[in-house]
Amino acid sequence: MVKRTLTEKLAILADAAKYDASCASSGGERRDSRDGKGLGSSGGSGICHAYAPDGRCISLLKILMTNFCIYDCAYCVNRVSSHVERARFSVEEVVRLTVEFYRRNYIEGLFLSSGIIRSPDETMADMTRIARTLRQQEGFRGYIHLKTIPDAAPELIEEAGRWADRLSINVELPTEQAMQALAPEKSPRTIRRAMADVRARREAAQDKSHAGKRPARFAPAGQSTQMIVGADAATDGQILSNAAQLYGSYKLGRVYYSAFSPIPDASQLLPLIRPPLLREHRLYQADWLMRFYEFSPGEIAPQGGMLDLEVDPKMAWALAHREHFPVDVNRAPREMLLRVPGFGTKSVARMLEARRHRTLRYEDLLRMGCVLRHAQPFITLPGWSRAPGLDDAHLRARFAAKPEQLSLF
Amino acid sequence: MQVITLPLIGTVAAWRAEARRLAQQGVRPEEVLWQRGERAADLFAQATPQGATAPPLTLPREAVAAMEGALCHSDPQRFARAYDIVLRLAQGRLRWGDRSDPALHKLLMQEKAVRRDIHKMHAFVRFREVGAPDAPRRAFAAWFEPDHPITEAATPFFANRFGDMDWIIATPDLTARFECGALRFEETRTEFRPPPDATEDLWRTYFAHIFNPARLMVSAMTSEMPRKYWKNLPEAELIPDLIRTAPARARAMQEAAPTLPHAHVAKLRPKRPE
Numbered sequence: 001m002v003k004r005t006l007t008e009k010l011a012i013l014a015d016a017a018k019y020d021a022s023c024a025s026s027g028g029e030r031r032d033s034r035d036g037k038g039l040g041s042s043g044g045s046g047i048c049h050a051y052a053p054d055g056r057c058i059s060l061l062k063i064l065m066t067n068f069c070i071y072d073c074a075y076c077v078n079r080v081s082s083h084v085e086r087a088r089f090s091v092e093e094v095v096r097l098t099v100e101f102y103r104r105n106y107i108e109g110l111f112l113s114s115g116i117i118r119s120p121d122e123t124m125a126d127m128t129r130i131a132r133t134l135r136q137q138e139g140f141r142g143y144i145h146l147k148t149i150p151d152a153a154p155e156l157i158e159e160a161g162r163w164a165d166r167l168s169i170n171v172e173l174p175t176e177q178a179m180q181a182l183a184p185e186k187s188p189r190t191i192r193r194a195m196a197d198v199r200a201r202r203e204a205a206q207d208k209s210h211a212g213k214r215p216a217r218f219a220p221a222g223q224s225t226q227m228i229v230g231a232d233a234a235t236d237g238q239i240l241s242n243a244a245q246l247y248g249s250y251k252l253g254r255v256y257y258s259a260f261s262p263i264p265d266a267s268q269l270l271p272l273i274r275p276p277l278l279r280e281h282r283l284y285q286a287d288w289l290m291r292f293y294e295f296s297p298g299e300i301a302p303q304g305g306m307l308d309l310e311v312d313p314k315m316a317w318a319l320a321h322r323e324h325f326p327v328d329v330n331r332a333p334r335e336m337l338l339r340v341p342g343f344g345t346k347s348v349a350r351m352l353e354a355r356r357h358r359t360l361r362y363e364d365l366l367r368m369g370c371v372l373r374h375a376q377p378f379i380t381l382p383g384w385s386r387a388p389g390l391d392d393a394h395l396r397a398r399f400a401a402k403p404e405q406l407s408l409f
Numbered sequence: 410m411q412v413i414t415l416p417l418i419g420t421v422a423a424w425r426a427e428a429r430r431l432a433q434q435g436v437r438p439e440e441v442l443w444q445r446g447e448r449a450a451d452l453f454a455q456a457t458p459q460g461a462t463a464p465p466l467t468l469p470r471e472a473v474a475a476m477e478g479a480l481c482h483s484d485p486q487r488f489a490r491a492y493d494i495v496l497r498l499a500q501g502r503l504r505w506g507d508r509s510d511p512a513l514h515k516l517l518m519q520e521k522a523v524r525r526d527i528h529k530m531h532a533f534v535r536f537r538e539v540g541a542p543d544a545p546r547r548a549f550a551a552w553f554e555p556d557h558p559i560t561e562a563a564t565p566f567f568a569n570r571f572g573d574m575d576w577i578i579a580t581p582d583l584t585a586r587f588e589c590g591a592l593r594f595e596e597t598r599t600e601f602r603p604p605p606d607a608t609e610d611l612w613r614t615y616f617a618h619i620f621n622p623a624r625l626m627v628s629a630m631t632s633e634m635p636r637k638y639w640k641n642l643p644e645a646e647l648i649p650d651l652i653r654t655a656p657a658r659a660r661a662m663q664e665a666a667p668t669l670p671h672a673h674v675a676k677l678r679p680k681r682p683e
């Protein structure tokens with residue numbers, strides 16, 4: 001094989017990495033380099049340094065170490081049976097790209113994953129070596145996210161957690177059947193075991209021992225995962241209850257949903273579709289409601305199991321549960337205010353604060369950052385007389401997204 | 410009527426000292442004309458000792474932080490508005506956080522705008538190497554155009570992040586210089602754009618290839634990365650072409666027939682683990 005230039009490798013291995021949705025660089029340890037002895041800082045909310053025309057944030061240098069892979073996951077551009085061009089970075093090349101991009105303020109750090117070459121252990125060992133070199137040799141204090149290989153040896157995962165801020169393992173597909181059919185070499189059991197292991201190590205790292213000695217650091221920014229949406233027949237209800245279980249069982253920081261996207265050189269097993277972007281968007285909204293608005297997955301996903309594509313899940317819930325409305329903004333408890341469409345956690349906090357001093361009026365809500373167009377039918381308070389009634393049969397139509405929105409291609 | 414001219418460098422600290430002094434003297438908001446200008450470095454020096462002798466006003470810590478943020482806004486009325494709010498808070502005529510007060514509402518909105526501007530500066534500054542790559546401390550420079558005079562508030566972030574290199578960030582208002590670990594500010598005399606840097610080609614390669622043409626969503630990009638920033642972003646010159654060619658690229662992927670794997674593939678694949 002001809003030797004590829006660094007530019008060619010970067011092109012191939014960024015192409016190979018772009019289907020992973022995760023790019024977060026938030027949380028974790030607070031570090032800086034004010035002492036002049038290293039490079040970088042982290043902690044707090046991560047920064048999106050650029051946006052690609054697909055609207056996705058570019059926060060990390062997201063690349064594969066190599067896109068050679070001996071597995072054959074049907075949805076993946078890097079599967080062994082695909083004809084894409086292959087490349088492999090050396091350890092030094094990844095280190096150099098990360099440091100040089102970082103110094104120019106292009107990125108917050110590195111998100112490294114890899115195809116599986118020869119064996120899971122060898123692949124994981126090489127990835128760990130990159131993280132170690134960055135930390136030890138380059139004094140790099142920016143963010144590092146490593147995609148761990150589920151079958152890799154525990155010592156390797158342990159070392160990865162020492163250098164990385166975040167570890168992730170993708171569950172990839174929402175159901176076991178889909179996994180069998182589309183990712184034949186992967187085992188849901190191994191993946192879950194690996195997640196449980198990361199959780200246990202993180203908890204151990206947070207415990208001080210009786211002697212007061214601090215244990216070695218382990219992935220302080222937590223773990224995350226990704227599920228591909230639309231490659232199999234799983235419903236939104238199944239996806240969300242799966243996510244709720246992942247948040248609960250493995251203390252995941254985030255579950256990412258990635259609309260199955262056309263890839264170059266598709267597999268016969270999986271015909272290409274337009275990526276269901278609106279569905280992906282609704283899943284993120286529903287996920288948000290589960291994490292911050294005290295909704296359970298059973299409440300959000302309606303009977304048929306699929307989220308309403310035309311209205312957002314909070315509005316859909318309110319429309320389907322009109323008996324709980326209108327809500328008296330001056331009296332309702334926090335849980336109920338959070339269920340009002342157009343009210344966010346911040347504006348609800350402001351309402352509760354202000355309510356301690358005086359009666360809220362409609363004009364106040366405007367200044368508190370509420371989306372009143374959405375809230376109007378669902379609230380009562382002084383200064384507002386409900387114009388379109390809750391019993392209005394056309395209420396839903398007022399909020400349904402115009403079909404051309406988010407239409408692509 | 411008193412005219413208070415705040416210095417271009419150290420504006421917020423000088424305002425604080427002046428506001429404290431004026432409040433002690435019982436000066437009413439409508440008796441002060443605030444401005445920010447060159448002439449004032451010496452005035453700040455006079456103001457400080459007087460301000461320091463006056464006992465400080467007690468205000469909620471959150472209020473001080475938000476006010477100092479809002480003072481980095483470009484609105485010429487910001488100093489007067491903040492002084493009026495300080496007096497009313499201190500006299501118990503205004504409750505911090507009461508958004509039904511139009512002045513406080515405006516101050517909070519401006520603080521939010523400043524926060525966003527600072528965040529975008531942290532995101533979109535692009536350094537170019539201006540020293541030798543093998544120098545003991547490498548040297549970089551950037552030109553950036555924020556909406557508000559935020560240079561002093563926004564650049565300590567870069568000092569924490571890029572502690573082992575020297576750098577300059579020039580803006581139309583002030584220039585921040587970080588040399589051997591010390592951060593200082595000076596007025597910007599002329600626009601200074603450092604020459605392009607070879608690593609920008611690699612960055613553009615990355616930008617072009619991390620983009621998925623099957624997910625084109627231009628408005629999601631421009632709402633977070635408005636066009637006004639593009640002229641100082643080396644990657645932005647690629648955007649029009651990436652947008653233009655995306656639909657055809659996505660269509661080509663869909664229309665290409667699935668391929669059959671090479672014969673040797675079966676041998677490479679491992680068995681499913683248990």
Ligand code: SF4
Nearest residue numbers: 069071073076079115
């Ligand atoms: S293991 Fe599967 S998903 Fe991962 S790179 Fe290989 S083929 Fe793709």
